[in-house]
Amino acid sequence: MTTTRHESGRRSGSSRRPTQADVARLAGVSQTTVSLVLSGSGAAQRRVGEEVSERVLRAIELTGYVANPVAQSLAGGRTSIIGVYTYEPVFPHDAGNFYYPFLEGMEDEAQRLGVDLLLFTSMAPSHRGLTGGSGIRRLRVADGCVLLGRHSSPDDLAELVRQEFPFAFVGRRETPAGEVPFAGAAYQDATASVVEHLLELGHRRIALVNEYTGHESVEDRARGYRRAMAAAGLQPVTFDQGDRDAGDLLDALRASGMTAAAVSSDVVGRLRRAALDRGLTVPGDLSLARLGDPEIREDADVDWTGFLIPRMQMGAEALRIVARRLAGDEDTDAQVFIPCTLVDGSTAGPLAPSA
Amino acid sequence: MTTTRHESGRRSGSSRRPTQADVARLAGVSQTTVSLVLSGSGAAQRRVGEEVSERVLRAIELTGYVANPVAQSLAGGRTSIIGVYTYEPVFPHDAGNFYYPFLEGMEDEAQRLGVDLLLFTSMAPSHRGLTGGSGIRRLRVADGCVLLGRHSSPDDLAELVRQEFPFAFVGRRETPAGEVPFAGAAYQDATASVVEHLLELGHRRIALVNEYTGHESVEDRARGYRRAMAAAGLQPVTFDQGDRDAGDLLDALRASGMTAAAVSSDVVGRLRRAALDRGLTVPGDLSLARLGDPEIREDADVDWTGFLIPRMQMGAEALRIVARRLAGDEDTDAQVFIPCTLVDGSTAGPLAPSA
DNA sequence: CTGAAAGCGCTTACAG
DNA sequence: CTGAAAGCGCTTACAG
Known part of the structure; x- marks a missing residue:
């Protein structure tokens, strides 16, 4: 009973979503102008006239236009996606959720930063690392990436550093290839x-x-x-x-x-x-x-x-490091140590006089 | 001390990553041919000659070329990314990790399917739902999406159904707009x-x-x-x-x-x-x-x-529903009920004779 | 079997 | 202040 469709599962979507071109047509301006109105970056924004700008905004309202992030990305814009690559499954089956708090911190911070988190799960099973397969390139769907996991690959680190890809490790990492950005525990x-x-x-x-x-x-x-x-x-x-x-x-x-x-x-x-x-x-x-x-x-x-171990803070800080780098803050600290919480428990006591 | 770079933080990458054009140049063929060799889909693959194909493959090896998923996506291909949109924070701070098992199941399944998971965290804070903001469009970075969360928005569901976007809900959901795909508990x-x-x-x-x-x-x-x-x-x-x-x-x-x-x-x-x-x-x-x-x-x-509640299975099945739909299996069940595990505990006992 | 060309929806110099 | 044009890196008809 399985009918294989010829469209091979491409997104159908009854009516095509409006593009900048549609908006432009409605507003009676060029597509470029629409793009300019939208790219809120101060300088560009001011370049289009008050009246035209309003006309465009109205057309956007009418058409319900929303930018296509994929196109933005390809054209050199941002995706507002930060990847999370883990060298082990993020959600372990066993009771101890070692990575859970890291993600918890990241999620918090991602919301604050207004970015989405892309979990690279497809690369995990082989555990060959990123460089080996098509991995490292795949990371580039995202603006930047947070890496995670005890058994990281030195080759990956070296490659990432060499490519100047905006990334940060959760936990201190070293490579002869250069300085690895990280949010580590002190x-x-x-x-x-x-x-x-x-x-x-x-x-x-x-x-x-x-x-x-x-x-x-x-x-x-x-x-x-x-x-x-x-x-x-x-x-x-x-x-x-x-x-x-x-x-x-x-x-x-x-x-x-x-x-x-x-x-x-x-x-x-x-x-x-x-x-x-x-x-x-x-x-x-x-x-x-x-x-x-x-x-x-x-x-x-x-x-x-x-x-x-301050896991949540480490996760959040790693994300912040990537975000700072994306923002162009090259001088910011890219190697951050977060203090651990000391616990004065009862498994250590005064030296026994006999000893 | 903060120097704002003029490149405004765009990915730098010392040497530009190789593209299909680079490979084509090296192999002495057209860029189209490179694309054809790579798009393993049987029909297309067979279209290029044995010898040329090998030359291309060798050039790919040499250049270290890996496809740019963003461009693939824009050109109508796939990203192999499936989104996960949650109507509440995925990683709650309180002890009870309600959503954790859902994700656990999804991650497992994502690995199996070879897709990555995109966590839409940036839209969560407002909790206005997808339709309201730019949300629904944003989902389209991914091939499809799994939705999650008790307090879902009926408007979102209706819009998603109307757009025929490949999605599935974790938990049964209804909308007058049409059939909502879901993996629910029975x-x-x-x-x-x-x-x-x-x-x-x-x-x-x-x-x-x-x-x-x-x-x-x-x-x-x-x-x-x-x-x-x-x-x-x-x-x-x-x-x-x-x-x-x-x-x-x-x-x-x-x-x-x-x-x-x-x-x-x-x-x-x-x-x-x-x-x-x-x-x-x-x-x-x-x-x-x-x-x-x-x-x-x-x-x-x-x-x-x-x-x-079979949370892990629900998460995994929701992902499978999306994957099936992406594969073009339109006839497959898109509404799946997963049996719950019955527990014969000790809080229920025989009716007391006195009663 | 192979390639030139159009197009996906944007951004960004570059001209008017 | 506005627009025509090129280009991001692919896929996919359409011609040879």
Whole structure:
């Protein structure tokens, strides 16, 4: 019963939508004049006479004319669309909505800026990145783009920078190709503050536990940790979380005489549970500070000491960076760090006298 | 320090991206031929010779050419962009992510279909609807559009139908202007099933509690309720939830001798608490069935009897409807009802012998 | 099988 | 102050 139409699904639309030409005909002016009247940009606006302008406006009213954004875009105008490219699905199925707050912030800001958000979902499945496929060009439907996702591609970044495409990353990113615009979390300062807090509690043997990747967000935390330890004249000790069992990790910390640890958010939960399993107390036997709220919400009942990632603000700021660049503000800060929220919870406590 | 550039922020891009003309020059053919080679549509593809075709393909490789979607669109091609217009913010700040699952389903499906999602956020703030402003025209950046949101505008629907724009609503919608494509929840069947469940538990005095709006989703539930009651030869009794206090509502139900109630999801929680406050038990003194999971997650600990709204599937199906229409399948079902998940929880129980 | 040409609906120099 | 014209990068009849 399926009839394949010959029009191959092109937009039909009973009556063709009015164009500038239609308006011009009705107003008795040239199409150029209509365009001029509409391009509200001060200089151009003033170029057409009061009376003619009104005639055009009336004709617009009558015809119900609205500009075709596609044509505007092709002719060199703007689409008022900002793309959002994510290196992972934006809406994950699992409970922890890591990306959700980013988008939340972006949506808010998009409304404020009067732009639409184009979610590039079609490129995601392959995860080959943008440069590989037809991706990078596809972004250009939009005026600019916000990129998102942990596993970004260095090639893409380099290409984007080289092309001077107006974009911004959510989270700090680096490339040898040049300066990457981003709205990142101030992990370095946040981590330093967390360590200082542990120092104030009397701890001296404070470990850092993190991944072994060279990811920017990991690096920033490590830098903050080292900075605070160095300032206190203490020896930084870093434990790779690797794939090892949380119990083994715990044993290693204890064996090294650590009394406190600043731990990446994706293992801190398991570490705490391993401690409890061994009959230890937190923070009695070991103080634990969490470096950011994890992607997957877990141990929500635990009152973690540590910091929170300002996801909404990061999303909003990334959009603002793109918008500023589109507005021609080249001198504006294109690399923005947003402070994290510090939380003085109950997983870190004073150094036990026995220790 | 802010230097306003004269280029007014237009995409700069160090080197202009290659166009079909560039490819044609390199391959020594006409621009038309390049277009023909690329427009893979069987018929057209076959029109160009094997050897020429390969030469073009090689030139494309060399130049790194990728089609400009904006130009394609203007020339009558496709953008592979499907819009998503919501009548409320997509990402609400409050805890209950009502729209989140819809988008989740859409994103999945968009990946599968190879289309991108354009979130029309810029039009949302005014909430004037599409028709009022420049909205409806703006949708046309996309090939088609999915609409979303409780408070949709009848004028928009009528206009969209009239224009034969390929769209679909998430949730059933009606307009005198014609048939509205939608992916809705089968509220009628689900409500009927819930009522039948209450009947099986021995209840005879079963009330329906709902809003007084004429919203399609409310109507569908009411129809299902009436259908089931009529089939059992019982008198349907509907209580408007209005703005009244949940306590008053409860008293009214009790005064009318109701032993069970099928209740709209946004009051059922308050109703239950009102019952508990008065020292009553649920389901001992009153059986409660919830007609859908609410927008705002609350009483998550309660094991509600009732049904769940298949939000993800609705989002995905709405996108599929649009895609089918774009593909030219005019005969396909454009009005789809998706079954709700029935939950046999513990807020409804057998009719107490005393009653 | 291939190409010259028109056209999609705009913007923007460039002339009057 | 206004308009004729070119051009954005494609697709699609229409001729050869």
